[in-house]
Amino acid sequence: MDRRLFIRLAGGGAIAAATASTLGACSSALPPEAIAAWQGPGEQADVRRWLVGHALLAPHSHNLQSWLVDLGVPGEIRLFIDRSRLLPQTDPYARQMMMSQGTFIELLDLAARQKGLRAQIELFPQGPFDPTTVDARPTARIRLAPDASVQPDPLFAQIFRRRTNREAYGAREPAAAALQGITASVRPHPVRVGFVGAAQTEALAQHRRIAQAAWRIELVTPRTVMESLQVLRVGPKEIARHRDGLSLSDPLVRALDAVGLFDRGVAPGPDDFATTSQIQDFNRKIDSTPAFFWLVTEGNDRFTQVNAGRAYVRAQLAATAVGLSMQPLSQALQEYPEQTVPYTDIHQLLGAPAPRFTVQMWARLGYAPAIQPAPRRGLEAHILKL
DSSP states (O other): OOOOOOOOOSOHHHHHHHHHHHGGGOOOSOOGGGSGGGGOOOOOSSHHHHHHHHHTTSOOGGGOOOEEEEOOSTTEEEEEEOTTSOOTTTSTTOHHHHHHHHHHHHHHHHHHHHTTEEEEEEEOTTOOOOTTOOOSSOSEEEEEEEOTTOOOOGGGGGTTTOOBOOSOOOSOOOOHHHHHHHHHHTTTSSOEEEEEOTTSHHHHHHHHHHHHHHHHHHHHSHHHHHHHHTTEEEHHHHHHHHOOSEEEOOHHHHHHHHTTOOOOSSOOOTTSHHHHHHHHHHHHHHHHOOEEEEEEEEOOOHHHHHHHHHHHHHHHHHHHHTTOEEEEOOGGGOOSGGGHHHHHHHHHHTTOOTTTEEEEEEEEEEOOOOOOOOOOOOGGGGBOOO
C-alpha cells in the first residue's frame, strides 16, 4: 500500500527554511545495507541457509518480514510466525500474515528446486491456528531430500527482479498473452484469478470506486493509520537500522523530520493536508490504473490462506517476467468493522460472496517505472538461535 507523507505542518516559512538548508545534502536512494539481501545469500555451507536467503525476498504485509526459521533438525526447516510483527488493527485475524507465510514458503520451494531438492511441505504440523489468532506453533515443517526428478521452475529467475510497485502506472493495458501467463502460473494451487481492464468500462469504474473508498477509510481511522505510522522508517539512518516496514527517503520529508515538522506520534485529522493530499495522490493513481488483478478462494481456513499467498507470489513473479507491476490493494479486504461496506462490495463485484468465498488478493496491474527493492533484514535476522 502507498502509505506516505503523513505530515503535520507548523508553517510554510519553516518548510522553506528546512528545504533551503537541508535538501541539498539529501538523496532518496536507500542505504546499501538495507537492500544488500537482494544481492543473494552467496554460497552457504548449509543449503538451507541458501534457501532461506531467497525466501526472505518474498512480499509481506507492511514489509514486516515476520518469518522465523528453526534449522535445529538436519535436512529440515521449521517456519514460525514472529508474533511481535503482526498488524492487529488492519489485519485483526492475521489472514494477511498467513498469506505472507505462504509467499515465503513458495520462494523457498522455488529455491529448493533450483538445487535439485524436493521440499516436502507440511503445513501446521502441530495443528492450525484458530480462525482469529496465531500462536507459537509452527506454520510449516519442510523436509528436504535430493530428487533427480525435480525440475527447476522458470519463475525462480524473477525472485531478484520482483517489486511491489506503488508508483503511477502507464495507460498501456497488459497484453492478453501476459494475462494468460499469470493465470497459468497459479495452477499448482486451488485458487481462481481474474482481471479487469479498459474493455469492461463499468466494472473498471467500480473497482476504482471501491479502492478509493477503502483507502480513505483507512486514512481517517486513527488506529489503522497509526499502525502504518509506527512502522514508517524515515531517512537512511532509520531505514538502515530497521530494514523493514514502510520506507520514506524523500528529501523534503527528511528535512521536515529533521526540524520536528513530521509528526508520527499523532494521527492526522480527516481534513488535514496530510490526509487530503494522500487521498488525492492515491485517487490519481487509481484513476490511471489500466487493469486490476484478483485472487479468490473457496473457504478461508488457515491452509487456504497460506496457499493463497503461495499462489499470489507466483502470479507476481509471472507478471514480473513480462514487465508488469503489481501493487496489492489490501484495504477493502481487511476485516475490521469500518471496512465492512468496501469488503462486501468487492466480494459482490467479483462474484465471490462471503463467507463461502474470500477475495484473498486484489491488486493494481500495469506497466510502471523501475523502482528500488524494499529493505530486507537479512538472513541472520530470520534464523532462531537455540
